[in-house]
Amino acid sequence: MHLEGVAAAAPVTDLKGELTEPFSSNAGRLLAAYVYYTWSKTYNVPVTTIVYPQAVPAMDKAATKCIGNLGEAIDAILTARALNPVFRSHPPQTTPPWPELFDENSPGHAPPGAPLLIVQGTADPTVEPHWTRRFAALVCSRHETLDYVEFKGVKHLDIAEKSLPLVTAWIHDRFAGQTAPDDCPR
Numbered sequence: 001m002h003l004e005g006v007a008a009a010a011p012v013t014d015l016k017g018e019l020t021e022p023f024s025s026n027a028g029r030l031l032a033a034y035v036y037y038t039w040s041k042t043y044n045v046p047v048t049t050i051v052y053p054q055a056v057p058a059m060d061k062a063a064t065k066c067i068g069n070l071g072e073a074i075d076a077i078l079t080a081r082a083l084n085p086v087f088r089s090h091p092p093q094t095t096p097p098w099p100e101l102f103d104e105n106s107p108g109h110a111p112p113g114a115p116l117l118i119v120q121g122t123a124d125p126t127v128e129p130h131w132t133r134r135f136a137a138l139v140c141s142r143h144e145t146l147d148y149v150e151f152k153g154v155k156h157l158d159i160a161e162k163s164l165p166l167v168t169a170w171i172h173d174r175f176a177g178q179t180a181p182d183d184c185p186r
Helices: 026-042 053-063 070-083 098-105 129-141 156-175
Strands: 006-009 116-121 146-151
Touching: 006 156, 026 053, 026 070, 026 098, 053 070, 116 129, 116 156, 129 146, 146 156
Parallel strands: 006 116, 116 146
Antiparallel strands: none
């Protein structure tokens, strides 16, 4: 199998940064709940090393919500309200083994092996654009092929729909053998 390209909409590119800063939205808390819950199970790390024990039931409830459509997304985000304002007891960026897990699971440690397309909404409070721009700069510094497109005023839950025509055309072009656009200065 040959990888022709990787397309990502508002990807989480710096887990240590994005999942440890104060959350400005319920969607950010939901994303953190997904990661903390999953990693605690996958890596057999007690989530109570970073989450207050009394917050674990609310975090577990939020983390088990699926997002398959807009209604489910709204339900999941509303469920994450129970994690407001603070559910972390210790900062994961300095509480072992969480820093190592962030590093291990963040993209950018190896070349993607194919052209990248990253689309990002400029009004995204969940995956804030500055993180994605920083990742784009890292990709370019490694002389990889990147097509980075920002959508002005678009939020996290809307980026997939708003970017669909562009992403579809980009994927079509990769399978057609066309050279991928590259925004990185050479």
